[in-house]
Amino acid sequence: MKRVILYLFISVISFVNAQNQNPETLFEQANSLYKADKFNEAVKKYKEIEKEGYISDVLYYNLGNSYYKLNQIGPSIFYYEKALKVNPNNKDAKNNLIFANRLALDKIEEVPNSVLENISDNFIMKLSYNQWAVLAVVMAFVGALFFLIYYFSFTSKKKLIFFNISIISLVIFGISFFFAIKNHDLITSDVEAIVFTEKVPVKEAPKMNSETLYDLHEGTKVKVLEIDGEWSKVKIANGNEGWIQSESYREF
Template sequence: MRQLFLFISFLILSFSCLLGHATTVTNGDRSYQEKDFTKALQYYREQVVSAPSSSGYYNLGNTYYRLKEYGQSVLAYRRALRLDPGNTDARHNLSLVETHLTNPISKTDNSVWEALLNDWIDVHSLAFWTYCIFIFLLVSFLGLCIWRFSSRIFVQKTGFSLCCIGVPLVFLSVFSAYRAHTLYNDTTTAVVTGTSLQTSTTESGLGKAGPTLYEGTTVHILDHVSKTTYKIQLPNGVSVFCKVNGLTLVAENKL
């Protein structure tokens, strides 16, 4: 009887949490549609704090964009893509908001391999690549069985071809899954969320001044050289030093 009571209590509590989450989303959407972006921001922030999701961060990014807080908008879109790389709306809007940034730093030209990573492999989630591993393993095993046990030459060739196609795709999927896992756990990507951030070519800050970074600029942290200083890599590949304050990690859920 006690176990039944606990089970029913658990169901009621779960339903209440889901109902509260749905109400928050509905209120946020309603406020957004009514162009009350400040109130919508409050609801969406509550949503991602209680239940972080790609769609929640996407809505948050849209709201920050409407409020012209471009740094926070870039951060929200990147967090949405971290949770779901296949969120094409977030990827499109990220490209859009980056056109509004002040003095953006141009990225270095990508090689063919980097273009393949960015445009095809990195736009799919770990779950997608895990599914691909299973499918291509099945194709490889099926092809091997057909090639091994069939008595017809044509069927044997078909099975051998399936095996030859499936095996490389298995390795590609394993590599892609590992990369997706690495990107999800990446703690080096950060966004400038302050108005501006001064950089220097030396750790002490006494050397030549580096470029000024403005809100929305995405950088990679190379080293945490001290409690107050990061060594970072800019989009153009240049390495500089900056203060910790003003940068927010994409991997964190703190807003």
Template sequence: MKTRIYFLILLFAMAFNGFSQDNRFIQGNELYTEGKYEEAIEMYEGVLQSGLESSGLYYNLGNSYYKSGQLPEAILNYERALLLAPQNEDIRYNLELAYSQTADEIDQVGTFFLTKWFQNIRSLNDSDGWAFYSIIAFVIFLIGLGLYLFGRNVALKKAAFAFAVIFLMVSGATLSFSSHQKTKLVERSHAIIFTPTVNIKSSPDQSGTDLFVLHEGTKLELISKLGEWWNVRLQDGSEGWIHESDVKVI
């Protein structure tokens, strides 16, 4: 279990996100290192309730829940941390470790290897990081375009043109990555089951037929909502309905 606390990340957040006005996250770190996980949870949750968040804060909170034996809460916070820092291997490792201890073993629908490769590349950075690379690539494109338009050497103009085209494509691709990561943050489309055992229904009501049983900690894709019921999909493609009180949106 990787339990490295992100002191530097949280100090950075303190400087730029207003944590300096609330020292509860520092107290939470100290309580965590002392093994007082429930008290650390209280501190971290207090910071979140004040409207401040960071990947390091969610990660530390997830670790605290994990150490206190609260698996669904740990998974939820690891998932939220990963949304903010998709490139962080420590978060991903702990999340996979937590999922390995859930009761449900669900086979994922096979993904074409090129699609998976593309998804892995996209997860190497967050929205802001990809946006930064997109701007840099676009600036290089403009330089190449300028050399092509105003250069006098034919060989240089040809090289500059190819250079400009390549970096225009890179700028477009990284901008697309940035947009996708931003959409994942804004449109939360997954949830974690918090009820120990729940029946997935065939329709959005308690009288619906029981399709299958799931347990706490399982991740669901949220397709649509009708009243107090979510239409959900599992990684194996199975669908059904679950009451909103049984899940928490990531």
């Protein structure tokens, strides 16, 4: 009898522990800690979810908010950027990223976008590649469905309407499919990162004794162009390039 009771007790404890590791449970706990102004504890809970491999713009947004409250500008900008990479239409992350960037020390004037870059930002990057892919699948289904309806319709008026709808759907499918591929290519080809070191010298060459061109500070966004051992060649928003130590930034 004692063994049965012990077995049941262990089973209950195991079940409770399993429930405590549930991402939804951890998320609720983290949110409660955030609302109670316990930001360090909230970060730990959110990070537990992240370590499990979950990808969510809401999770990254909440992490950004927690670090912002802790006045850790680099990590807050890092997670707002991650949130926008998952969901470019997250307006809260966009707005909070603006506030966080204002606290960063480096005020870098961006080079004006080219026509192609404007097209990319205003159309291709308006949705994530997953969202474009879903739209493409939906439009392919709609196009095929209305083509079947057109094929089995009897009146010429209905056939014309259903045929036009199927053609329009297939055109949107083609555009969405192209944008999904282009979006994915742009994201995977451009390696972007946030500087996490308080102050990092940008060198002319990947050597410590090389000439220092300028300094970057925590929270600055860079594009990684090349990696050479412990050094990375980076480019900042105004087009300037240089070498920094790879340990000074984190890719998002």
